[in-house]
Amino acid sequence: MRPSLSLRRQLAQVIAPSRNFTTIVPRRTQLPIQVCCSCSRNSHSSTIETRPQRRWRTTSFTQQPEADASIKANPIPQTHYEFFPRTLSSGPPPSGPFQIDTRELRREFLQLQAVAHPDRHPPNLKTRAEATSARINEAYKTLQNPLLRAQYLLQLRGIDVAEDESAKVDDPELLMEVLDAREEIESVEEEGDLEGMKGVNEERIRGSEEVLDRAFREDDLNKAKEEAVRLRYWVNIKESLDGWEKGKPVVLVH
Numbered sequence: 001m002r003p004s005l006s007l008r009r010q011l012a013q014v015i016a017p018s019r020n021f022t023t024i025v026p027r028r029t030q031l032p033i034q035v036c037c038s039c040s041r042n043s044h045s046s047t048i049e050t051r052p053q054r055r056w057r058t059t060s061f062t063q064q065p066e067a068d069a070s071i072k073a074n075p076i077p078q079t080h081y082e083f084f085p086r087t088l089s090s091g092p093p094p095s096g097p098f099q100i101d102t103r104e105l106r107r108e109f110l111q112l113q114a115v116a117h118p119d120r121h122p123p124n125l126k127t128r129a130e131a132t133s134a135r136i137n138e139a140y141k142t143l144q145n146p147l148l149r150a151q152y153l154l155q156l157r158g159i160d161v162a163e164d165e166s167a168k169v170d171d172p173e174l175l176m177e178v179l180d181a182r183e184e185i186e187s188v189e190e191e192g193d194l195e196g197m198k199g200v201n202e203e204r205i206r207g208s209e210e211v212l213d214r215a216f217r218e219d220d221l222n223k224a225k226e227e228a229v230r231l232r233y234w235v236n237i238k239e240s241l242d243g244w245e246k247g248k249p250v251v252l253v254h
Helices: 005-015 037-047 065-073 102-116 123-143 146-156 172-186 191-217 221-242
Strands: none
Touching: 102 123, 123 146, 146 191, 146 221, 172 191, 172 221, 191 221
Protein backbone atom coordinates (compact mmCIF):
# COMPACT_ATOMS: atom_id res chain seq x y z
CA MET A 1 0.00 0.00 0.00
CA ARG A 2 1.51 3.25 -1.09
CA PRO A 3 1.48 6.13 1.35
CA SER A 4 -0.78 8.98 0.56
CA LEU A 5 0.46 12.14 -1.08
CA SER A 6 0.19 14.23 2.06
CA LEU A 7 2.19 11.73 4.07
CA ARG A 8 4.94 11.59 1.44
CA ARG A 9 5.24 15.38 1.58
CA GLN A 10 5.57 15.34 5.36
CA LEU A 11 8.26 12.66 5.16
CA ALA A 12 10.12 14.61 2.50
CA GLN A 13 10.18 17.71 4.71
CA VAL A 14 11.57 15.73 7.61
CA ILE A 15 14.19 13.84 5.65
CA ALA A 16 15.34 16.69 3.37
CA PRO A 17 18.22 18.73 4.80
CA SER A 18 17.38 22.28 5.87
CA ARG A 19 18.62 24.95 3.50
CA ASN A 20 18.85 27.59 6.26
CA PHE A 21 21.37 26.44 8.76
CA THR A 22 24.05 28.06 10.92
CA THR A 23 27.42 26.59 11.45
CA ILE A 24 28.54 27.08 15.01
CA VAL A 25 32.26 27.58 15.39
CA PRO A 26 33.52 27.21 18.90
CA ARG A 27 35.27 30.34 20.23
CA ARG A 28 38.75 30.05 21.42
CA THR A 29 39.15 30.84 25.02
CA GLN A 30 41.92 33.35 25.53
CA LEU A 31 43.94 32.42 28.51
CA PRO A 32 45.19 35.32 30.67
CA ILE A 33 48.77 36.21 29.98
CA GLN A 34 50.86 36.68 33.04
CA VAL A 35 53.22 39.60 32.90
CA CYS A 36 55.90 40.24 35.43
CA CYS A 37 55.89 43.41 37.50
CA SER A 38 58.92 44.80 35.72
CA CYS A 39 57.39 44.34 32.27
CA SER A 40 54.11 45.75 33.47
CA ARG A 41 55.80 48.89 34.69
CA ASN A 42 57.74 49.32 31.46
CA SER A 43 54.64 48.75 29.34
CA HIS A 44 52.57 51.20 31.38
CA SER A 45 55.15 53.92 31.33
CA SER A 46 55.62 53.65 27.59
CA THR A 47 51.95 54.37 26.87
CA ILE A 48 51.64 57.50 29.01
CA GLU A 49 52.09 60.75 27.15
CA THR A 50 53.87 63.43 29.07
CA ARG A 51 52.06 66.77 28.97
CA PRO A 52 53.62 70.07 29.91
CA GLN A 53 52.20 71.46 33.09
CA ARG A 54 50.03 74.54 32.67
CA ARG A 55 51.30 77.55 34.50
CA TRP A 56 48.56 79.66 35.96
CA ARG A 57 48.97 83.42 36.22
CA THR A 58 49.00 84.64 39.77
CA THR A 59 48.76 88.36 39.10
CA SER A 60 45.32 90.00 39.11
CA PHE A 61 46.25 92.87 36.78
CA THR A 62 47.85 93.32 33.39
CA GLN A 63 51.10 95.14 33.70
CA GLN A 64 51.66 97.93 31.23
CA PRO A 65 55.40 98.68 31.06
CA GLU A 66 54.92 101.89 29.10
CA ALA A 67 52.28 103.21 31.49
CA ASP A 68 54.39 102.28 34.51
CA ALA A 69 57.43 104.02 33.07
CA SER A 70 55.35 107.11 32.35
CA ILE A 71 54.10 107.27 35.93
CA LYS A 72 57.59 106.81 37.35
CA ALA A 73 59.42 109.21 35.05
CA ASN A 74 56.97 112.10 34.71
CA PRO A 75 56.26 114.28 37.73
CA ILE A 76 52.70 115.43 38.34
CA PRO A 77 52.16 118.79 36.55
CA GLN A 78 51.80 121.89 38.68
CA THR A 79 49.06 123.58 36.60
CA HIS A 80 46.10 122.28 34.64
CA TYR A 81 47.67 123.43 31.39
CA GLU A 82 50.69 121.16 31.81
CA PHE A 83 48.50 118.08 31.52
CA PHE A 84 47.69 118.88 27.88
CA PRO A 85 50.98 119.72 26.12
CA ARG A 86 49.62 119.08 22.62
CA THR A 87 46.41 121.10 22.87
CA LEU A 88 47.82 123.81 25.14
CA SER A 89 51.45 123.85 24.07
CA SER A 90 51.82 127.59 24.73
CA GLY A 91 50.66 127.29 28.32
CA PRO A 92 48.28 129.63 30.15
CA PRO A 93 47.84 133.31 29.25
CA PRO A 94 49.49 135.65 28.60
CA SER A 95 51.87 133.27 26.75
CA GLY A 96 48.93 131.26 25.41
CA PRO A 97 45.39 132.19 24.38
CA PHE A 98 42.41 132.12 26.70
CA GLN A 99 40.14 130.45 24.16
CA ILE A 100 40.99 126.83 23.39
CA ASP A 101 39.85 124.05 21.08
CA THR A 102 37.63 121.98 23.37
CA ARG A 103 37.40 119.09 20.88
CA GLU A 104 41.17 118.68 20.79
CA LEU A 105 41.23 119.06 24.55
CA ARG A 106 38.78 116.20 24.99
CA ARG A 107 40.72 113.98 22.58
CA GLU A 108 43.93 114.48 24.54
CA PHE A 109 42.06 114.03 27.82
CA LEU A 110 40.78 110.59 26.77
CA GLN A 111 44.26 109.53 25.69
CA LEU A 112 45.73 110.63 29.00
CA GLN A 113 43.10 108.78 31.00
CA ALA A 114 43.72 105.62 28.99
CA VAL A 115 47.35 105.66 30.17
CA ALA A 116 46.83 106.93 33.72
CA HIS A 117 43.90 104.69 34.66
CA PRO A 118 44.74 102.98 37.99
CA ASP A 119 43.78 99.52 36.70
CA ARG A 120 46.69 99.65 34.26
CA HIS A 121 49.31 99.87 37.00
CA PRO A 122 50.71 97.46 39.61
CA PRO A 123 49.82 97.87 43.29
CA ASN A 124 52.97 99.79 44.18
CA LEU A 125 52.03 102.54 41.68
CA LYS A 126 48.24 102.43 42.01
CA THR A 127 48.01 105.21 44.61
CA ARG A 128 50.00 107.61 42.49
CA ALA A 129 48.03 106.62 39.39
CA GLU A 130 44.76 107.36 41.20
CA ALA A 131 46.04 110.80 42.20
CA THR A 132 47.16 111.53 38.65
CA SER A 133 43.83 110.40 37.19
CA ALA A 134 41.93 112.64 39.61
CA ARG A 135 44.11 115.61 38.69
CA ILE A 136 43.52 114.99 34.99
CA ASN A 137 39.75 114.92 35.55
CA GLU A 138 39.87 118.15 37.52
CA ALA A 139 42.04 119.86 34.92
CA TYR A 140 39.77 118.86 32.04
CA LYS A 141 36.58 119.86 33.87
CA THR A 142 38.04 123.29 34.61
CA LEU A 143 39.61 124.09 31.25
CA GLN A 144 36.71 122.98 29.05
CA ASN A 145 34.40 125.48 30.80
CA PRO A 146 35.13 129.16 29.94
CA LEU A 147 33.87 130.51 33.28
CA LEU A 148 35.79 127.97 35.38
CA ARG A 149 38.84 128.52 33.18
CA ALA A 150 38.75 132.29 33.75
CA GLN A 151 38.29 131.84 37.50
CA TYR A 152 41.17 129.37 37.60
CA LEU A 153 43.53 131.67 35.70
CA LEU A 154 42.73 134.53 38.04
CA GLN A 155 43.26 132.25 41.02
CA LEU A 156 46.73 131.41 39.73
CA ARG A 157 47.46 135.14 39.95
CA GLY A 158 46.07 135.43 43.48
CA ILE A 159 42.58 136.73 42.58
CA ASP A 160 39.66 134.62 43.82
CA VAL A 161 36.39 135.55 42.13
CA ALA A 162 34.78 132.12 42.48
CA GLU A 163 34.39 132.23 46.27
CA ASP A 164 34.46 136.00 46.79
CA GLU A 165 30.87 137.10 47.41
CA SER A 166 31.91 140.75 47.17
CA ALA A 167 33.14 140.30 43.60
CA LYS A 168 30.35 142.13 41.76
CA VAL A 169 30.18 144.41 38.77
CA ASP A 170 29.45 148.00 39.72
CA ASP A 171 27.55 148.63 36.50
CA PRO A 172 23.90 149.78 36.81
CA GLU A 173 23.20 149.06 33.14
CA LEU A 174 24.44 145.47 33.50
CA LEU A 175 22.37 144.88 36.63
CA MET A 176 19.29 146.29 34.92
CA GLU A 177 19.86 144.00 31.93
CA VAL A 178 20.18 141.00 34.22
CA LEU A 179 16.98 141.86 36.11
CA ASP A 180 15.09 142.34 32.85
CA ALA A 181 16.28 138.94 31.62
CA ARG A 182 15.11 137.31 34.84
CA GLU A 183 11.64 138.86 34.64
CA GLU A 184 11.35 137.88 30.99
CA ILE A 185 12.14 134.25 31.80
CA GLU A 186 9.62 134.15 34.65
CA SER A 187 6.87 135.56 32.42
CA VAL A 188 7.22 132.88 29.73
CA GLU A 189 4.16 130.64 29.31
CA GLU A 190 5.46 128.16 26.73
CA GLU A 191 8.89 126.56 26.47
CA GLY A 192 9.09 127.41 22.78
CA ASP A 193 9.20 131.11 23.68
CA LEU A 194 12.63 130.59 25.24
CA GLU A 195 14.47 129.99 21.96
CA GLY A 196 14.92 133.67 21.19
CA MET A 197 16.15 134.37 24.72
CA LYS A 198 18.66 131.53 24.47
CA GLY A 199 20.10 132.96 21.26
CA VAL A 200 20.51 136.41 22.80
CA ASN A 201 22.20 135.00 25.89
CA GLU A 202 24.60 132.88 23.83
CA GLU A 203 25.73 136.09 22.13
CA ARG A 204 26.37 137.60 25.56
CA ILE A 205 28.50 134.62 26.57
CA ARG A 206 30.54 134.72 23.36
CA GLY A 207 31.10 138.44 23.83
CA SER A 208 32.41 137.92 27.36
CA GLU A 209 34.76 135.18 26.18
CA GLU A 210 36.23 137.51 23.56
CA VAL A 211 36.74 140.24 26.17
CA LEU A 212 38.43 137.73 28.48
CA ASP A 213 40.71 136.58 25.67
CA ARG A 214 41.91 140.15 25.08
CA ALA A 215 42.24 140.91 28.79
CA PHE A 216 44.36 137.83 29.52
CA ARG A 217 46.45 138.31 26.39
CA GLU A 218 47.23 141.86 27.50
CA ASP A 219 47.66 140.68 31.10
CA ASP A 220 44.96 143.11 32.23
CA LEU A 221 43.87 141.31 35.39
CA ASN A 222 41.42 143.98 36.52
CA LYS A 223 39.55 143.78 33.24
CA ALA A 224 39.67 139.98 33.34
CA LYS A 225 38.25 139.96 36.87
CA GLU A 226 35.42 142.31 35.91
CA GLU A 227 34.51 140.29 32.83
CA ALA A 228 34.68 136.98 34.73
CA VAL A 229 32.04 138.31 37.11
CA ARG A 230 29.96 139.49 34.15
CA LEU A 231 30.25 136.07 32.52
CA ARG A 232 29.01 134.50 35.73
CA TYR A 233 25.73 136.42 35.33
CA TRP A 234 25.28 135.19 31.76
CA VAL A 235 26.05 131.61 32.71
CA ASN A 236 23.47 131.88 35.47
CA ILE A 237 20.90 133.13 32.94
CA LYS A 238 21.79 130.19 30.67
CA GLU A 239 21.22 127.72 33.50
CA SER A 240 17.85 129.34 34.24
CA LEU A 241 16.84 129.03 30.58
CA ASP A 242 17.95 125.40 30.36
CA GLY A 243 16.16 124.45 33.58
CA TRP A 244 13.01 126.48 32.93
CA GLU A 245 9.71 125.32 34.41
CA LYS A 246 6.47 127.25 34.24
CA GLY A 247 6.00 129.30 37.39
CA LYS A 248 9.48 128.48 38.69
CA PRO A 249 11.26 131.59 40.05
CA VAL A 250 14.64 132.54 38.61
CA VAL A 251 17.38 132.78 41.23
CA LEU A 252 20.41 134.78 40.15
CA VAL A 253 23.82 134.07 41.67
CA HIS A 254 25.90 137.22 41.94
